[in-house]
Amino acid sequence: MSDAQKYWQANIRLVIGCLIVWFIVSFGFGILLVEQLNSIRILGGYPLGLWFSQQGSIYTFVVLIFFYAWRMNKLDIKFNVREN
């Protein structure tokens, strides 16, 4: 396999990993499991499922994007495709 293909595969693996987290915090915790999680409360009186749908998912998205950017930058260097 060529380096370009390896780079692309590593990228795809990273994207899939990130999108799994993306799915879990929003569609998982915020929608599909919202009722179950609402029985737990955080910050005092904020039902957890509602918190994920209104706050937690958004914070996670921010972290995910920076994580992805950081890992991709490392991949760029590793496979020597970084721009000068």
Next chain:
Amino acid sequence: MSLKLMTYLVVGATFALYLYIAFKARASTTGEFYVAGKGVHPVLNGMATGADWMSAASFISMAGLIAFKGYDASVYLMGFSGGYCLLAMLLAPYLRKYGKFTVPEFIGDRYYSNFARVVAVICLIVASLTYVIGQMKGVGVAFSRFLELPYEVGLGVGMVIVFFYAVMGGMKGVTYTQVAQYCVMIFAYTVPVVFISLQLTGNPIPQLGMGAQMTGDDMFLLDKLDQTLVDLGFNEFTAQKGNTLNIFLFTLSLMIGTAGLPHVITRFFTVPKVRDARSSVGWSLVFIAILYTTAPAVGAMARLNLMETIHPTSGANAGEWLKYDERPQWFKNWEKTGLLTFEDKNKDGLIQYVGAKNKEFENEMVKVDRDIMVLANPEIAKLPNWVIALVAAGGIAAALSTAAGLLLAISSSISHDLLKGIVMPNMSDKSELLAGRIAMAGAILVAGVLGLNPPGFAAQVVALAFGLAASSIFPALMMGVFAKRVNNIGAVCGMLVGLGSTLVYIFWFKGWFFIPGTAMAADNASNWLFGIGPSSFGAIGALLNFTVALAVSSITKAPPEHIQHLVEDIRVPMGAGSAVEH
């Protein structure tokens, strides 16, 4: 000082500030920020994108929908923000690498077909125009309130102002102006809710106030809100009302649509490097998240204050309905716009504001437009006049800047992609500009007229635009990078099927071309296919788009060699050209 005068002063001062910065920046730094290879710093670009992004839907409408729909309106929060993940990981860096000026240009090149480019232009216009209708609703609400005129007149005034603003270039391209706009907007949005959170819970951070206990009461804020609503026959704020499938698809449509909206994508063409495109999307979301995580508190606290004003649960008038003759000034002002209507059904002179489950009374607040909540919120909470004026300035900036950005996208796709790119390549720059202005005026007129009877509240109209972008543009862009095998015929068929199916589904329930009275079926859950609402159909449209494009491509000829090389080249950052100027 009277509120009206204060509002004019603050709105005028913020506009003077934008103009001043635009003038200064233009004079001193032309060629400094957009020099080849340099581009705009990712953090500043992120902030400017935040200003571009936060429209009437985010600023004026979203918290109002949260106030009245509670949990179910979380779809807007997750949808509008989650799309940035897709943008960062699936599109932005690659489109930055390719480095073209417009989205249809990329589609036309990647699918080696002018026809694909035309289809992309159509998709872009349909989605953007729908988006502008939503902005017009917001503009109309803001202007009608602050000029104390009926909504229709406010909308007319707004149309004229939007036109001049957009023709001036919307002050786009001057990053510092947008940075200033962002600062005004976020300040205007958070200041009132910090005050209100402090009043209600003693905690100045609204994100924490949402979970806190009420001051002078041992109940948690959200429990108090739920109880107040249930007592009056409304649904609980925290509980889910709609069906799960619909909420799921609605969120997905908004996410995919966010990543497919041309005016957002093109922002990331201006950063210096491919790796900056990745982090700049992150910075955009940081600045957007500040507003989005505050919005639930705005909604919940505004609703609680509204209910407490009309039917206090404590104090001297506890348990009594508000007398119509003693209604506060904000109530009277909003009545003038026609967006708030009271009808004394039982002729007792009291305002009974109750939900459908209340057996004792009929609801007399016959119209409470959701889009008035954010603007009315500081007045309901009895905050000082300067705060109220500030919110007005923020709302107007949000609606104007986004409307202008979209109108520019529409006019450039018509004049640059359609006319100059395909129909009349020999067109002079002067007539290209003229064609752009005519397109802009036409778009404002269409959007304004449809905005008289909008197919929903601002954020709901915008949601339809996202569905259209999701079903047409996003799949074509994503497959352009990730599916080398997809060819011209496949992409065109995919876009047409995606856009067509979504458009028909929306028109079926919202009226053909959104003209009132032409809907084929009433827009309610019992008529929807499998309970999927028109705003949620974008995800299905996108799925159809992907399926058709992949299927058709697999039985037709593979793309030519040079296109396959092009795709391979897009996938690696090295060798990217310098940033394009916007």
